[in-house]
Amino acid sequence: MKDLSEIIASHPFFSGLDSNYVDLITGCARNVKFSAGDVIAREGQPSTEFYVLRHGRVAVEINAPARAPLVLRTASEGEVVGWSWIFPPHRWQFDISAVTLVRALAFDGKCLRAKCDADPKLGYDMMRRFAQVAASQLQATRLQLLDLYGGRG
Amino acid sequence: MKNPEASIPATHPSPYFVRFDIEGLKRLIETLKQEGYEVLGPTVRDGAIVIEPIESVSQLPCGVGDEQSGGRYRLTQRSDRSRFGYAVGPTSWKRFLFPPNRLLWRATQHERGFSVETPPVDSQRRAFVGVRGCDLAAIRIQDRVFCGGANPDPDYVSRRKQTFIVAVECGSPVQTCFCTSMGTGPAIGDGFDIRLTEIPDGENPYYLGLAGSEYGAQLLSQIDAIQVNESEFAERNAILASAAAQITRHLDPDHARAVILENPEHSRWDEVASRCLTCGNCTQVCPTCFCSTVDDVTDLTTGVAERSRRWDSCFTMEHSHVHGGAVRRSPRSRYRQWLSHKLGSWWEQFGTAGCSGCGRCIVWCPVGIDLTEEVAYLATKRDAPPEDAP
Amino acid sequence: MGAEGNVLVSVPPKEHMAPLPVRVLKSHRELADTWTLELDSGPLGAKFAPGQFNMLYVFGVGEIPVSISGDPLNTSRWIHTIRSVGLASAALCATKSGEMVGVRGPYGTCWPMEAAEGNDLLFVCGGLGLAPLRPAILTALRLRERYGRIAVLVGAREPTALLFEKELHVWRGRFDVQVEVTVDSAGRGWFGEVGWVTRLIDHVRFDTDFTYAMVCGPEIMMRLAARDLVERGVAAENVFLSLERNMKCAIALCGHCQYGTTLLCRDGAVLPYSRVASWLGIREL
Numbered sequence: 001m002k003d004l005s006e007i008i009a010s011h012p013f014f015s016g017l018d019s020n021y022v023d024l025i026t027g028c029a030r031n032v033k034f035s036a037g038d039v040i041a042r043e044g045q046p047s048t049e050f051y052v053l054r055h056g057r058v059a060v061e062i063n064a065p066a067r068a069p070l071v072l073r074t075a076s077e078g079e080v081v082g083w084s085w086i087f088p089p090h091r092w093q094f095d096i097s098a099v100t101l102v103r104a105l106a107f108d109g110k111c112l113r114a115k116c117d118a119d120p121k122l123g124y125d126m127m128r129r130f131a132q133v134a135a136s137q138l139q140a141t142r143l144q145l146l147d148l149y150g151g152r153g
Numbered sequence: 154m155k156n157p158e159a160s161i162p163a164t165h166p167s168p169y170f171v172r173f174d175i176e177g178l179k180r181l182i183e184t185l186k187q188e189g190y191e192v193l194g195p196t197v198r199d200g201a202i203v204i205e206p207i208e209s210v211s212q213l214p215c216g217v218g219d220e221q222s223g224g225r226y227r228l229t230q231r232s233d234r235s236r237f238g239y240a241v242g243p244t245s246w247k248r249f250l251f252p253p254n255r256l257l258w259r260a261t262q263h264e265r266g267f268s269v270e271t272p273p274v275d276s277q278r279r280a281f282v283g284v285r286g287c288d289l290a291a292i293r294i295q296d297r298v299f300c301g302g303a304n305p306d307p308d309y310v311s312r313r314k315q316t317f318i319v320a321v322e323c324g325s326p327v328q329t330c331f332c333t334s335m336g337t338g339p340a341i342g343d344g345f346d347i348r349l350t351e352i353p354d355g356e357n358p359y360y361l362g363l364a365g366s367e368y369g370a371q372l373l374s375q376i377d378a379i380q381v382n383e384s385e386f387a388e389r390n391a392i393l394a395s396a397a398a399q400i401t402r403h404l405d406p407d408h409a410r411a412v413i414l415e416n417p418e419h420s421r422w423d424e425v426a427s428r429c430l431t432c433g434n435c436t437q438v439c440p441t442c443f444c445s446t447v448d449d450v451t452d453l454t455t456g457v458a459e460r461s462r463r464w465d466s467c468f469t470m471e472h473s474h475v476h477g478g479a480v481r482r483s484p485r486s487r488y489r490q491w492l493s494h495k496l497g498s499w500w501e502q503f504g505t506a507g508c509s510g511c512g513r514c515i516v517w518c519p520v521g522i523d524l525t526e527e528v529a530y531l532a533t534k535r536d537a538p539p540e541d542a543p
Numbered sequence: 544m545g546a547e548g549n550v551l552v553s554v555p556p557k558e559h560m561a562p563l564p565v566r567v568l569k570s571h572r573e574l575a576d577t578w579t580l581e582l583d584s585g586p587l588g589a590k591f592a593p594g595q596f597n598m599l600y601v602f603g604v605g606e607i608p609v610s611i612s613g614d615p616l617n618t619s620r621w622i623h624t625i626r627s628v629g630l631a632s633a634a635l636c637a638t639k640s641g642e643m644v645g646v647r648g649p650y651g652t653c654w655p656m657e658a659a660e661g662n663d664l665l666f667v668c669g670g671l672g673l674a675p676l677r678p679a680i681l682t683a684l685r686l687r688e689r690y691g692r693i694a695v696l697v698g699a700r701e702p703t704a705l706l707f708e709k710e711l712h713v714w715r716g717r718f719d720v721q722v723e724v725t726v727d728s729a730g731r732g733w734f735g736e737v738g739w740v741t742r743l744i745d746h747v748r749f750d751t752d753f754t755y756a757m758v759c760g761p762e763i764m765m766r767l768a769a770r771d772l773v774e775r776g777v778a779a780e781n782v783f784l785s786l787e788r789n790m791k792c793a794i795a796l797c798g799h800c801q802y803g804t805t806l807l808c809r810d811g812a813v814l815p816y817s818r819v820a821s822w823l824g825i826r827e828l
């Protein structure tokens with residue numbers, strides 16, 4: 001079995017990360033597994049972790065009364081879920097649940113924040129990766145909101 | 154016509170190059186009518202020279218000239234009695250080859266569905282008398298559109314085959330003309346059955362007639378005429394040289410093509426859009442504009458549905474309508490479409506420019522927008538006037 | 544006097560604007576607002592290339608261009624999938640089997656099935672855009688050995704707006720084609736992806752040096768998908784889009800379908816991205 005640092009180094013989210021930093025952040029990571037239907041995070045709960053997906057699919061959901069939860073987006077292998085750990089108040093904005101069997105790396109937010117604070121170069125690298133994820137998700141969300149497929153005749 | 158491939162020498166001296174006077178012209182028109190042609194020619198109506206069916210040479214304008222400039226058209230009195238002493242008017246020959254309205258087909262409902270019939274194509278013989286170089290070029294541009302593709306328009310083809318062309322070289326250009334730039338005038342090289350050059354000569358104009366087809370030669374031979382001599386030929390050349398020298402407007406078609414296609418976001422489009430009324434006059438007077446739309450009329454009591462075709466203009470919103478609305482909503486985009494098509498994309502679509510240099514769009518634009526000026530501005534850097542700006 | 548081109552042909556050209564009345568053999572509802580019509584193609588047969596379209600006429604209502612969504616091998620029927628959005632499309636959707644509609648065509652360019660042989664194929668479809676791509680997908684699957692990897696990426700508004708869902712399942716059941724579906728929004732019962740369609744491009748493997756992509760959907764979606772594909776290394780000449788503009792005649796005579804320097808009915812509707820990339824960014828072109 002590969003050790004954690006190898007898994008981190010080969011994950012697309014950490015592509016190109018300096019190997020010293022890979023070793024440094026490995027201390028904040030652990031392997032996790034969820035079954036289909038498991039609740040991974042609940043809106044409003046403290047967000048102590050984020051997940052780097054290695055296998056399977058999770059849904060970012062929002063709950064509403066008298067109807068099934070709405071799926072805002074899904075994330076799959078190669079992607080990352082959760083950024084509430086970065087900023088106070090460190091609470092999940094949405095529910096996260098496993099759509100399929102999910103294997104992931106869970107990163108301890110507090111641990112990683114401390115390492116980022118101690119080494120701003122690592123901090124900048126991490127923030128850039130998360131900013132890119134945030135930007136592409138925002139762009140995708142805007143396009144989904146356009147309801148484009150209603151238009152083609 | 155009868156044998157369009159017949160090669161007739163266009164250079165002097167030639168047995169098919171003859172001189173005759175107004176009586177000869179009269180005889181030519183009479184002969185055409187006897188041959189079953191509807192004769193169309195210039196005549197004065199409502200203060201303009203328009204193309205209409207004419208019965209005799211007496212309906213041709215006599216001693217009439219014109220003044221044209223951006224947004225302005227006036228008839229004037231000439232000091233001679235020439236019959237072709239003016240430039241092109243608001244109408245072109247387009248309407249006789251590509252009529253403004255035409256029934257395409259008629260569908261009749263019956264118990265188990267419907268059937269479709271097409272009306273016969275127009276087969277009337279028509280003689281166009283007085284086709285200028287620019288308009289002859291325009292006809293050839295439309296030939297490419299309507300006959301040159303995989304699906305030629307049957308009505309146009311039929312009308313075109315039945316058309317006899319009496320071209321007239323231009324001795325009286327106006328200041329909106331730029332045929333010299335487009336290589337379409339004032340002299341005419343080919344594409345006619347008979348080519349006339351009018352020599353005004355005071356009270357008694359005379360004509361030099363050159364046959365361009367065997368049938369044209371046959372008709373010319375029925376006129377009381379003598380062969381053109383060297384001095385008359387020199388006189389014709391002098392008239393055309395003088396006409397060419399009077400033309401000051403300029404447009405380089407190759408340059409215009411590049412400039413327009415390379416500058417779709419130039420600030421000049423905004424400037425011209427601030428003046429353009431999107432009235433579509435330019436497209437209606439243009440001898441090459443070919444856009445058409447269709448109208449459906451259904452009579453539910455008889456169960457008959459008809460579809461007809463009518464001239465359209467890219468200046469309407471409906472022209473670019475797709476599900477959801479019009480694509481070209483702003484006047485800027487519609488003017489850009491018109492000019493870009495005319496001088497730019499036409500080349501890629503039909504292998505020629507869509508402009509013959511007749512200048513009608515300048516004259517009949519209510520605000521006098523001048524495409525040659527617009528091209529000059531588009532060729533400059535944004536917001537800078539061209540060096541030779543008028 | 545002789546005109547240019549074909550004017551001198553001895554046989555007078557036929558009136559291409561007249562539709563051929565044909566019988567509707569079957570009408571099948573695909574989605575809440577979308578129907579598939581099967582039309583008797585008559586003695587001439589339905590001979591077309593994937594990506595081409597017909598003009599369909601409903602008596603007394605009007606005529607619209609509609610892409611052909613059937614299998615090119617089935618020449619006995621014209622198959623069209625139509626969304627009810629305007630007068631004519633609503634009337635087409637409302638026709639019942641046994642009734643008649645008018646057909647003329649097929650017109651336009653086609654998906655580059657032959658040029659793409661030996662390459663990986665990516666089909667990127669948004670909404671009803673799967674309909675014009677269906678003949679291409681069916682052709683590729685039939686001639687499976689001629690292509691490398693094949694992926695069909697589908698974006699839809701919601702799970703209930705997924706066109707040809709049964710067929711997508713059939714394709715997904717094969718071992719030699721990857722089918723990925725995403726929707727803009729979904730409830731809990733949806734176990735597929737929720738997100739923007741081009742995100743699916745990251746889910747499939749393809750050799751960027753040897754990939755042909757065929758993209759069909761709303762113009763915004765095609766533009767962004769083509770840009771994403773080119774950013775990932777696919778040659779712009781190998782990315783094909785199917786564009787849409789107003790169309791009246793479909794035979795390059797009426798001037799309505801101009802897009803850039805092209806007449807879409809003749810030079811399109813399928814065009815390589817390399818030809819249209821600069822125009823896609825120009826507003827109101």
